[in-house]
Amino acid sequence: MPNRSISQFPDAGALVDGDVFPIVRALVNYKVELANMPQPIQTAQVTIPAAQVLTLNATPFLVVPAVATGEAIAIQGGLVEFANGSANYAANTTLMLISATATGNAVRVANISNRTLPNAFITPATFSPAPMKEADGISAQVLTGNPTTGNSDLTITVFYTVVNV
């Protein structure tokens, strides 16, 4: 490493396979390849207009597009926020993050019955969470049926890693 500050190096942009990082272990210098470091946590954010929230059981909304063959998404966490609304959603207010292609249980759940209370997606406790599969994406759907009232846009943010399978 030349005698100039690290901050003077050009920005690497997106990390790529083969990038190497210096570390010191037990006072000995080593390199660590990107593939041997923790998987980066990526962020996806979508806003679902209120009109589409009212059909969110019949028509799920794509949150994270499908990853490539040989990869799968592991959700680390997420939240739902509300905007532009004046009335709460009523009935069918369990918001689920689900596989974009498979039917089945939620991977994470949150609640959209109170538009003043942004809340986190958590692992469902009352039914078994579904696994994510290879080459799949994540969609948002409400449980059971469509909400009957309500007019808030929903902003969903999901933190996830892409793992090789």
Place this chain on the structure above:
Amino acid sequence: MPLPETSIPDFPDGGLLQPTDILPLQRFESGVWVDYRTTAARINGNVKLAVIDWDMSINLNEAITADTPGNYLLFLSAFATFEPGALTPGTGADILMTSPTSSSGCAYVIPFIAGSDKYVTISAPLADPTTDIYDGLDSDLNLNVVVVPGTFDSTMRIVVQYVEIEPV
């Protein structure tokens, strides 16, 4: 990669890695290794880490607070390790992690139990939205345990991973 005259172990300790920290890397391009910089956020997202060493002989009252007031703290995961040395083997308790403004705030629990082994405990969600118990978001994550005096006499290290989010 040759290093400067001062070796890295001689540097002052930077403490916990921050998302904006800059790290060096090299990339193989056109037959040569080229220096670049990146941020910790590109490696592990915007995940932040809080490390709390709790003297288990007294009540736990810790708050993790957003750097920017008004931002949300989203809990991702946590674990706790300790070597019991307990006065009362078999005694259990829970670390409750709450978001203060949530009417039903208690969202996560880290169970632990005294004994003779080293333990790692991992948090689990306590609430379920289908029962209208929300995991409300706030600018603080509070960790609390009320202990029975004389029950525990060890130190527990609690590591919490979370994300600080600017509201939309």
